[in-house]
Amino acid sequence: MIQNRESFLQSVAARLGRSTPSLTKPERNWKHLPQHEVLKDASMEELIEVLREQCLNIHTTLKKCTKQQLPEILNETIVDYGGGRVIYSNDPRFGVLNVLPVFEQFEHLKWQSGNGERNIDFAEQANVGVVISNVTLAESGTIMLQASPEVGRTISFLPENSIAVIPKSSIVPRMTQAAQFLREQSHVSSCINFITGPSNSADIEMNLVVGVHGPVRMTYILVEDY
Amino acid sequence: MAMKISQQKFNERLSSNLENDFMRGAVAGAQHRFQTRRSAAVDSLNWEEWRNHGEEIRQHVLENLDYYLYELSINVEARGGHVFFAQTAEEATEYISTIAKQKSAKKIVKAKSMVTEEINLNSHLEQLGCEVIETDLGEYILQLDDHDPPSHIVTPALHKNKDQIREVFEQKIGYTASSQPEELALHARKVLREHYLTADIGITGCNFAVAETGSVCLVTNEGNADLVTALPKTQISVMGMERLVPTFEEMEVLVGMLTRSAVGQKLTSYITVLTGIKEALEVDGPEEFHLVIVDNGRSSILGGEFQSILQCIRCAACINTCPVYRHVGGHTYGSIYSGPIGAVLSPLLGGYDDYKELPYASTLCGACTDVCPVKIPLHQLLHKHREVIVEREGRAPISESLLMQAFGMGTSSQSIYKLGTKVASTVMKPFTKNEKITNGPGPLKNWTAYRDFPSLQKERFRDWFEQHNKGGNPK
Ligand code: SF4
Numbered sequence: 191m192i193q194n195r196e197s198f199l200q201s202v203a204a205r206l207g208r209s210t211p212s213l214t215k216p217e218r219n220w221k222h223l224p225q226h227e228v229l230k231d232a233s234m235e236e237l238i239e240v241l242r243e244q245c246l247n248i249h250t251t252l253k254k255c256t257k258q259q260l261p262e263i264l265n266e267t268i269v270d271y272g273g274g275r276v277i278y279s280n281d282p283r284f285g286v287l288n289v290l291p292v293f294e295q296f297e298h299l300k301w302q303s304g305n306g307e308r309n310i311d312f313a314e315q316a317n318v319g320v321v322i323s324n325v326t327l328a329e330s331g332t333i334m335l336q337a338s339p340e341v342g343r344t345i346s347f348l349p350e351n352s353i354a355v356i357p358k359s360s361i362v363p364r365m366t367q368a369a370q371f372l373r374e375q376s377h378v379s380s381c382i383n384f385i386t387g388p389s390n391s392a393d394i395e396m397n398l399v400v401g402v403h404g405p406v407r408m409t410y411i412l413v414e415d416y
Numbered sequence: 417m418a419m420k421i422s423q424q425k426f427n428e429r430l431s432s433n434l435e436n437d438f439m440r441g442a443v444a445g446a447q448h449r450f451q452t453r454r455s456a457a458v459d460s461l462n463w464e465e466w467r468n469h470g471e472e473i474r475q476h477v478l479e480n481l482d483y484y485l486y487e488l489s490i491n492v493e494a495r496g497g498h499v500f501f502a503q504t505a506e507e508a509t510e511y512i513s514t515i516a517k518q519k520s521a522k523k524i525v526k527a528k529s530m531v532t533e534e535i536n537l538n539s540h541l542e543q544l545g546c547e548v549i550e551t552d553l554g555e556y557i558l559q560l561d562d563h564d565p566p567s568h569i570v571t572p573a574l575h576k577n578k579d580q581i582r583e584v585f586e587q588k589i590g591y592t593a594s595s596q597p598e599e600l601a602l603h604a605r606k607v608l609r610e611h612y613l614t615a616d617i618g619i620t621g622c623n624f625a626v627a628e629t630g631s632v633c634l635v636t637n638e639g640n641a642d643l644v645t646a647l648p649k650t651q652i653s654v655m656g657m658e659r660l661v662p663t664f665e666e667m668e669v670l671v672g673m674l675t676r677s678a679v680g681q682k683l684t685s686y687i688t689v690l691t692g693i694k695e696a697l698e699v700d701g702p703e704e705f706h707l708v709i710v711d712n713g714r715s716s717i718l719g720g721e722f723q724s725i726l727q728c729i730r731c732a733a734c735i736n737t738c739p740v741y742r743h744v745g746g747h748t749y750g751s752i753y754s755g756p757i758g759a760v761l762s763p764l765l766g767g768y769d770d771y772k773e774l775p776y777a778s779t780l781c782g783a784c785t786d787v788c789p790v791k792i793p794l795h796q797l798l799h800k801h802r803e804v805i806v807e808r809e810g811r812a813p814i815s816e817s818l819l820m821q822a823f824g825m826g827t828s829s830q831s832i833y834k835l836g837t838k839v840a841s842t843v844m845k846p847f848t849k850n851e852k853i854t855n856g857p858g859p860l861k862n863w864t865a866y867r868d869f870p871s872l873q874k875e876r877f878r879d880w881f882e883q884h885n886k887g888g889n890p891k
Contacts, residue, residue, distance in 0.1 A: 191493070191498045191499075192489050192490075192493055192498070192499045192500075192501075193498075193499070193500045193501065193511075194500065194501040194502070194503070194507075195485075195486070195489055195499070195501050197501075197503070198485075198501035198503060198657075198709070198711065199482045199485060199486060199501075201503070201711075201715050202481050202482045202485065202657070202715055202718065203482040205715050205716070205718040205719035205720075206479065206481065206482060206718065206719055207719065208482065211482035211483070211486060212480065212482050212483045213483065213486060214483065215483065215487070216476070216479075216480040216483060218476065218662055218663075218666075220469065220472060220473070221468070221469075221472060222465050222466075222468040222469040222472060223469065224461065224462050224465035224466050224468075224469055225466075225469070225668070225669055225672075227462065228461065244682070248685070301699075303697040303698070303699060305699070306699060307699065309699045309700070310647070310699065310700055314609075314613065327683075329682055330681075330682035330683040331682075332683050332687075337698065337700075337701065338695075338698065339695070339696075339697035339698050339699070342698075342699055342700050343642065343646040343700045343701060344642075344643070344646050344647070344700050347639055347642050347643055347646065348643075364672075365668040365671070365672060365683065366665070366668060366669075368668070369663075369664040369665045369667065369668040370665065372664050373628075373663060373664050373665065378629045378631065378691045379691070380495075380690065380691050380692055380693070380694055380695050380698060380701055381645075381646070381688065381689070381690055381691070381701060382688070382689040382691075383642065383686065383687075383688055383689075384683060384686070384687035384688070384689075385685065385686060386681075386682075386683045386684065386685050386686070386687075387685050388685065389637070389638050389639040389685055389686070390637050390638065390685055391553045391554075391601065391637060391638045392571060392637075392679075393552075393553040393554035393557065393571055393572075393573055394553070394557075394573075394578055394581060394597035394600055394601065395442070395577060395578050395597065396442075396445070396446055396449065396571065396574070397597040399597050399598055399601040401601070401602075401605065402553050402601050402604060402605055402638045402639075402640075403551065403605060403608060403609075403638045403639045403640045403642075403643055404638070404639030404642065404643075404685075404686070
């Protein structure tokens with residue numbers, strides 16, 4: 191339902207010197223587009239280097255491995271975080287990457303629509319949440335997630351530790367490319383998260399404190415040959 | 417909290433804040449850090465080009481605001497959301513209160529939002545008997561501390577030290593540990609976590625709404641907006657009517673400029689783009705979504721000489737650079753909008769009766785204009801305000817009008833001017849000590865309360881010049 195639109199738009203239009211609100215889409219003829227210049231000619235290796243450096247700024251551990259090494263590295267990371275309950279998204283790529291047996295070594299839950307509220311209850315008690323990045327922004331060290339029935343929004347917010355698997359092919363220069371990718375899709379996900387390291391705040395005497403609401407620690411695992 | 421944060425007069429606010437040494441030190445320190453980080457973050461880019469683009473996007477949106485609001489409303493509805501256009505603060509709060517009543521809401525969690533402060537939403541909801549919890553850590557601290565007003569847009573509790581915060585936590589949320597920021601934050605995490613899980617409604621502001629998709633984009637470092645929107649069954653987002661962009665492409669440009677200008681980060685930890693209600697089979701996310709679009713005085717700025725202030729993306733870079741803000745702190749502005757942006761915006765939204773002094777709380781040095789990512793000519797707008805106050809409203813603040821009267825009288829006739837400048841040093845003699853006026857009368861009073869004024873010289877410049885320039889040869 192839309193309420194009060196006509197009178198509201200009428201007064202906006204009047205202030206803009208129009209007798210009625212404009213209903214035609216305006217042309218966007220930008221004179222300046224500096225965003226396309228950033229890291230324009232960078233190779234994939236250079237982008238990975240940018241990502242690596244940026245991870246130092248965002249308090250995020252970056253590990254690199256091959257597809258074969260991934261199960262071991264993932265296991266080691268979960269153990270380092272203290273094991274316990276692990277929740278992960280129902281992403282077919284986990285199967286392709288052969289890591290489902292890793293999750294089975296811990297008390298685990300695959301986020302699935304059929305589980306209903308149990309997903310949230312489990313995530314709230316979980317020590318580790320694991321997701322896979324859909325698009326990764328080298329410039330800012332950001333992963334992009336699109337929520338769906340199989341990829342809950344809170345997997346990367348409720349557990350104290352967060353792990354994101356980053357397929358090498360998901361790496362792009364910056365958010366510009368992610369925005370283009372999103373515009374090309376026929377359907378916009380109900381929630382798109384751009385996540386850059388763990389939750390943090392500088393509200394107490396400007397001291398940086400991590401984990402005020404979301405995860406306290408975060409690791410990216412970059413899978414090189416995926 | 418309403419937009420107006422103090423009943424005191426400007427001069428009273430000024431005096432009490434100038435005495436608050438901790439606050440002034442914290443403000444100066446924060447300014448320094450924000451400025452350094454901002455410079456580092458923009459230096460790596462061709463920033464002027466970015467500013468040009470930021471400006472053209474914002475101007476394009478304002479010029480086509482009717483169309484983009486229309487497009488936004490259609491797309492929100494298409495994704496199962498409700499849109500309410502509120503001309504006034506009252507219409508907005510009434511609509512939101514009605515939802516709270518329909519849902520029999522007991523608990524409401526909120527992510528930081530300037531516009532909900534502006535329309536005084538919390539107190540309306542509290543009057544209904546709802547418990548309203550601010551979840552941004554800085555806002556939460558202020559709320560617990562009996563609604564202490566914010567002193568900065570980005571770090572609202574900047575003026576409080578950690579011992580004060582510990583005391584507040586002890587008194588209000590059963591805290592027993594030390595004043596270490598980590599321990600304080602950990603306790604807040606536990607308490608707030610419980611609130612997210614049990615709240616009936618989540619309320620957020622809106623950094624940018626995307627017209628093409630009907631999305632709301634929220635920018636935080638803490639991730640509180642994500643929990644506020646993912647867990648309660650009802651989500652309400654409130655936006656100032658100008659806060660929108662055509663597509664994701666412009667959104668990402670402005671988000672990057674916002675985070676760089678605000679906190680010197682390439683992106684903050686969380687940028688969240690929410691579109692409509694949760695979809696079939698999705699587990700977390702709201703079942704009901706309302707977007708409240710607020711005018712509250714903005715349309716009367718549109719199309720006028722102050723229109724460019726609506727380009728603002730609330731990054732606070734102007735605040736972080738302002739020498740006046742540095743000395744007086746956020747509370748002096750008497751408005752939730754402080755610093756240069758506040759000095760321009762508060763009189764427009766709140767009226768000259770309450771805010772006529774603010775355009776004078778500026779040195780017009782132009783530092784704010786230089787840092788503004790969307791190229792708002794802030795110091796020119798402050799100057800314009802002064803013109804309006806003096807010329808159209810006929811009411812400069814008292815010291816300025818006295819000064820102007822004296823100056824007008826003194827310069828209107830050559831003989832009075834001559835006499836005036838000749839006797840000035842004699843007249844000022846009782847106030848002069850060691851070549852300085854430390855406690856001047858009349859218009860000099862406010863100045864000399866904080867700064868010494870050089871004593872007036874016996875010999876006038878004109879006389880000195882004549883003496884030294886005899887025969888055309890300066891001696
Ligand atoms: S006026 Fe410009 S610098 Fe100040 S908050 Fe707004 S966008 Fe930022």
